[in-house]
Amino acid sequence: MPSTMNDAPMIVARDIHKRFGTLEVLKGISLEVKKGDVIAIIGPSGSGKSTLLRCLNHLETIDRGRIEIEGETLVSTDADDVCRYAPDATVQRICRKMGMVFQLFNLFPHLTVMQNLIEAPITVKGMNREMVLPKAEALLRKVGLFEKRDSYPSRLSGGQKQRVAIARALAMEPDIMLFDEPTSALDPELIGEVLRTIRQLAEEHMTMLVVTHEMAFAREVSTQTIFMDEGEIVEARSPAELFANPQHQRTRAFLEHML
């Protein structure tokens, strides 16, 4: 990696538009994420939060706009409004810088916890088992699930599954982590353990985007909180400001509803 890129923001998104059929889900989203930022994204259901995350790592393709990851262009739109993605190999390489954690975990049910962690490093990076195992073990210790290494996912609680999913994403050593409502599918008593793991990552200055309905968590952990509504970013400010003193009526209404 050329050293000039080190100063580039981790993510730059400019004027992203995305539609499903006739439904415009993202209506010109711009954001910039710097190294170590923890961005919480909040907003009502259907406002496009998941779609935004999924556009950043190419699970969805955008219709217009520009996305750069660590200074490399993933997709751009020229003056004639033609939206172009980088070549497939480049897209893959760029997206590998980002790990993602899903609401419904999406662990591989036919693999044990340990196999879930080492699958991608071995298959994608071509690392050998001996190299990957110690790292994977360390990650499992970190999320407190070392003793579950040989269990299959179906034997784990929701909170444990999500912590495995986080460890699995970290095993690829991403620079950026994307979380899409990581605790929404969990029983209330299991939410804490997952949030603790994410908070720990924040303390280690992992760059993160977290879509969440946990307002207290967003307020406490994020360096910046983004409020989205109807495909737009309504407000993006420090959590202290946004929660204490929302500037927009829509933000205020949403926060009153949530708290």
Add this chain to the structure above:
Amino acid sequence: MDYLLQIIGPLLEGTAVTLKVFFITLVLALPLGLMLAMVRVSRYRIASGVVNGYIWLMRGTPLLLQLLFIYFGLVHMPGGITLAAFPAAIIAFTLNYAAYFAEIFRGGIQSIDRGQYEAAKVLGLSYGQTMRRIVMPQVVKRILPPVSNEIITLVKDTALIYVLAMNDLLRVARGISNRDFTTFPYLGAAVIYLAMILVLTIIFQRMEKRYAVYDE
């Protein structure tokens, strides 16, 4: 008892013919079925449509008709070819069973949650790696029961090759029965079919048990 010893030789020779058709068909039809299924779920519309038509054709006409067509019918086609009975049987069975396997595989592949593909993709796995490492192993578990069923049916369907005058187990039994005016050879054939199916059943149960280590 003497009579049993007398007919067991020919019956076993018939069994060998049956098993040969069975195994060769299996070895060819399973991969062909998998390939057809992959095309069927691919985004190549035309290829997928062609496979769809093929499956309709193979499931929409009797296997016996296909067998007769390939053996007796191809000769009359322009530039027609004459096939020996054995290759004709193998071709007909393989083409037919591949269609049934393809449908089972397709159902299995499409039953895998989209989240599995997305998780694999964000971890950097290519489409091929995702199919090989993540999707197919889970598909195998799900399709084992219906595939076992088809394979067991295949053992018995091989009896159709009598129309090509091939001496499979059932045709041999019938020959002896007609010659000696006794139903005994039929009983012998039934026992041998049952034994073959029993072996297969045990194998499939073992495989299902192996896949039972994880739940979904």
